[in-house]
Amino acid sequence: MTMRRGQRILLLGSLGCNLLLLLALLSSHHRSARMQAELAASQHEQSRQMTILSELESAAKSQPASKPSLSDSELVELARLRNEVTRLRNEQRAAAPTNSPAVRRPLVPDPAPVPAAPPATKLTSTVTAQVPLGHALAIGGWASSEPGQRIVGFITPATDPNAPGQVLLQIHLVEFPDRLLDRLGLQELRTGETSSQAAAGLDSARLTAFLKWAEQEAGVDILSAPRVLTTSGRAAQVAVTQAQPDGTQLGPTFNLTPTLDATGTSVRLDVGLELNLPAKP
Structure with missing residues (x-):
């Protein structure tokens, strides 16, 4: 008994769903039929108005010149019909699908990427x-970007009796042929690395003679010759650099701390040198 009642409930539910679906379909069909009827009526009205307009225009053209023209009311009606026909034609054009081909714009190629500048060669010495006063400290000894050339830095400390506690540091950064390292007794500076901790001493008289001779010698170039005056024990920085478009600073930067000993005859030099050279092509 309970099973039959459940089956009846399911059957009634199914019939209800089908009835709702049928009502929805009938409503949709009714709306579609109404829209079609309205469209047909609009087309019929347009056809009727165009027929009237055609008849009025034909009558106006066929009327003899001796007969009176159209009445004012007929002229007003003619103008109204013309405006109405123009409006209907514009609506038809707007509703009609456009089949005009899409305009193809020419492809503009992307600009060629600008090649990045090669990184600078960084040389360092610590x-x-x-x-001793009256001598020079030689550092570096790196291979230059020019084949067969070496770069050496010379730092000569000096004091002034009229300025006690002050130390004057004269710097020369020189590029010269590799063979001159041996002639100057600086062969221990020769290195194939970009970082060097080697150093050698050279008396200032010999250095002065070398620099004077270098002015006349081909292949020898004094890259930089700055000087700085600082207090004993105080750090100083000397930079002779040139900024590049990519922000790289080319040239040497010296960080120097001279400290006079108790006798005042020698100087302890703490040197940090960074030299950025243009990269080899």
């Missing part, structure tokens, strides 16, 4: 040495 040295701490005791240098």
Whole structure:
């Protein structure tokens, strides 16, 4: 008994769903039929108005010149019909699908990427040495970007009796042929690395003679010759650099701390040198 009642409930539910679906279909069909009827009526009205307009225009053209023209009311009606026909034609054009081909714009190629500038070659030297006054400290010894050339830095400390506690540091950064390292007794500076901790001493008289001779010698170039005056024990920085478009600073930067000893005859030099050279092509 309970099973039959459940089956009846399911059957009634199914019939209800089908009835709702049928009502929805009838409503949709009714709306579609109404829209079609309205469209047909609009087309019929347009056809009727165009027929009237055609008849009025034909009558106006066929009327003899001796007969009176159209009445004012007929002229007003003619103008109204013309405007109505123009409006209907514009609506038809707007509703009609456009089949015009899409305009193809020419492809503009992307600009070629600008090649990045090669990175600079960075050479460094870190040295701490005791240098007698009247002598120079030689550092570096790196291979230059020019084949067969070497770069050496010379730092000569000096004092002034009229300025006690002050130390004057004269710097020369020189590029010269590799063979001159042996002639100057600086062969221990020769290195194939970009970082060097080697140092050698050279008396200032010999250095002065070398620099004077270098002015006349081909292949020898004094890259930089700055000087700085600082207090004993105080750090100083000397930079002779040139900024590049990519922000790289080319040239040497010296970080120097000279400290006079108790006798005032020698200087302890703490040197940090960074030299950025243009990269080899």
